[in-house]
Amino acid sequence: MHMKRRKKTALSCVNGMKGAISLFLAVLMTPFLTIAMLLVETGRYNSAVSVFDEALGVTSVSILANYDKYLKDRWGLFALDQGLDLQETYEQTLNVNSSIMGNTIKVNNTIVEGMYNLADPDILRAQVLEYCKLNAPTKLATEFVNISDLIGKLEKIGSIGNIFSLLSSGVDVLDSGITLLESHEKMKESAKKLEELIGKYESGYIDFENAVNTLIAKLNRIIELEALIPQLKNELTDWEAYLEELQAIEEKTDEDREEIKETKNIISDLKQSIRSYERELTNTKNSIPGLRTSAQTEQTDYAELLRTISKELENFKTQAEKCVSAAKSIQSDLLNGAATAAALEADLAGKKKTLEQAKKDLAAMEKEGFSQNDSSYSAGLDYKLALEEEVTELELQYGMYNAGKTGIGEMADSLKTTFDNYSEATLDEYVKAFDQLREKVLALNISSITASSTRVTRGVYKSTPIAGFIASDEIDKYLKEQEEELKSGSLSALVDGLVATYNQLMGLSVFFEDNLSSVIDTKYYDQNLGGLPGGTAADGGILAVIKNVASVFSTAISAFTDSDSALEILLGLKDAFVQGLDVIESIVQILLDFVQNVYSLLTGYDRLYYSTYMAYNLPCRTDFSDTSGDVSLRTMTGYSLGRESLPSDMNKPNIPGFNELVGLINTLTSYMGMTGKDYTFSGAELEYMLFGSSSEIANQLYVFVVLYLIRLASNIPSITSNVEVQALATTATIGYPVVIALYIFLEPLVQTVLLVNGVDQHLVPNKVYLSPSGLPSLVGALYSYCKLSEAQAEELGNCMVEAFSTSQDDYDYTKLKMEYQTDGSSSGKALFELSYREYCFILLLLTVSEKNQLARLSNLVQMETLYYYKQQKAAFTFDLKKSYSFLSVEADISVNQMLPSLLNASRFDITREHYRGY
């Protein structure tokens, strides 16, 4: 069989349908599979990248777990530990975490950097707020009742304007007292002049009388001589004729000769007499013009003397009138607008009754369940507060009236005795009589005086005696009595006691804790860390105001203490009072400006949060314990500051005390910008937050003074209305407003001294330490809290004991002290009493800006943490600028593939950026 050979073609390999399916699969399914594999690979890739991102996240969180333990525990702040090798640790951890996908991911390169350090105020603020959002409310919940009460009280500072006006009326009373004494002084001078004039009156009259009467006598003499000389001449002629007759006798007998001799003698005598009389006549005639002039001069002098007497009597009368008028005006000043004392008393009683009723109404509303937000309850509350203010003012006015009345009563009694023999009408008559006498003297025409003129006699020309005025001795006696009263009475005793208390207090080492006297070595920080993170954040705040206050206060005190006469004392009191009142008013105004900002400051609660953080995390001077010799504080973050946490300053300054408030301010300013040798503060950090000086002493003193000013301004109503202070001031009579003013100055000073030494104080306390009942507690507190010996405390207390003994008959300090020790020395914080720390918190809220708070906080964190790590002998120098709160990671990775053809393809390399922080 012959088989046909088949021709070979291109498709000759195709054998029908054989291999079609394989071919089909090979052609179609291979790309299909490739695509499928690619999709799988892409999925793997995406998953791997996603897992790597997670690994980055877990690694970052793991690295962030290496937070600085001290920063966290002490400050509640999160930042990476500066002792960590960030790059190496991160890479190691990332390698483990990225291996979770086996060999899928290969990390080629990683760059890790820290960012957002705590020296950045925004970061610090964010962390502090983050911390406080949970922690501050619980702290505030327990403290805010007191704090809101305090802010409420501060808001009332503005409502004491009427008290100032009332106290100012005290100056009017003083003015009247001063006028009274000034008039007395002038009256005394006038009386002295009048007494001197009595002698001059006599001598003046005698001179006048002599001059006139001599003139008249001389004129008469001329007449006599003119008549005598012719007679003598006639007689001479007769004798000469007789002599001639005798001589004509030729035979003269012895008798004749004797007769001639005698006649000659007679003639000689006559001639001599005639010559003598002629000379006398000539001389007398010549003297007449001179005698007339002299008489006229004496007449003028005498008339002038009489005018002087008359004027002096009038002057005396004027001064006497002023005395009486001053006494009367004191009365009206005391009433200060009230029609009568009875009206004032009735008004006070009425207001007190209304106040009681208002209180009862409020109590009833509270029982019925009215809340403070209820409008009617709120209105009732406002009404009660307004009434309380009115009652306070009326009590002050009434107290001042009563005190003044007593004082003026005493003055008036003495005045009455002094003026017993004085009569204005009588004095007027004397003035009139002297005027008439003078006219009479002047009416005498000297030029027309003749020998026959009437001689000057006492009965006519010295008829009126100098009388009708009060003798200078009497007035002097009155003034001495007043001076004695002022110097040895209650006023002087109280003022002396208060001033002595001030002087002694200023001399004590109670204004700052001398164990906390570090001065920061700012040069160290400048040289090693480029400066403190917050810079030099010291801010004077109201320092300028304080300087003025201290200066005026010192002037006021010295104005009083340097006086020695009654008038000078009153003038000193007035100056002190006026200046003091001006100062208080200016302080009140400044504080009012602060307080008015309270609610705007608290908007959004952020300020409240970070101020709470500062106040309850930072140690202050009251945390220092004498017993342990260290600061001890459990902070809001739960950290216990103890012996090792802060340095113990070994170089205590030698400042035993201050002579004056000015001295304190001067010390404050001199310490303010100092550079020392300390890395951090010893414990007065909260004070640094308030002032920002590198000196702990300056910071403490600043806080002291600011607290003093706040207490001074806010305690005015409570001091002026305090029963004991009013009673004491009443015993000071016209010195009532002065004593009140001294209390306004000194009581807050005492309170502030106790407060800064750890004795909790209500902003507006009910008790007054410088009062009879408060003195034992003051002495006790000084002894217990202020590092004073018992003797020192008692010595300070004794300044007031004498004053109280003078003012109160039944005052028994020993008994009161025993009672206090038995009942009144209970410890524990009373409701609404605030500690030093809480007052600092309020100051932070009101006076320190957010910028300053954060800057100072960053400085404190830097300093204290640096000190801590130095103590720990850490290998690094802590720098807040390197305390990172965020991580920035850049990782280059390759994802290994299943498909060999795609190995090392660039599309499987990727760079991932990652940020993670606290």
Add this chain to the structure above:
Amino acid sequence: MVKDTQRGAITLEACVSVLSFLILMLMLSSFFVIFMAQNVTAHTALQTSESLSLDVYTTNKMMVKEGTIGSTSGYVGQFVTKLFGSAENNPYYVTNDRWYDGDSTQIANTLKKRFIGYLSGGDEKDADYILKQMNVVDGINGLDFSKSYVANNTLYIVLNYELEFDFNIWNANMISVEQRTCSKLWK
């Protein structure tokens, strides 16, 4: 005759070729499931690691020593507990135990519980189902955390389990998987 000799060739070829391709496809699918399983367990392990390391902070600072740390912290602890739930209410996400001070069994148990929490929201049946769906041998019981440990305040999670192929026609061996992650404890 020719026709007879070619009859069934396509069918035969299809049987061989298509089957091979199908096997290939199924193997591919198996790989996909394996990748998915690894992804899921890796994600869960990482979350477990992060969660447990952070948990320590709460335990240390707020829960365990409540009353001794300070009242503020105590309040905050109570607040946090109320906000996020307590260990009693949600044991798969919160623990009050100091597991990191315990032995390897306690650590493994804690890890497993948290792992289940992040895998299925704390539903063990669901977790078991998910794991079995991903061919994890023995499901939840097949997860082995026993090699995990805490060293230098760092939690090292070592997760071992076995995966089987989705399409195991040749009865191939199981794939043993070990996944590691570490995270420093927030002490």
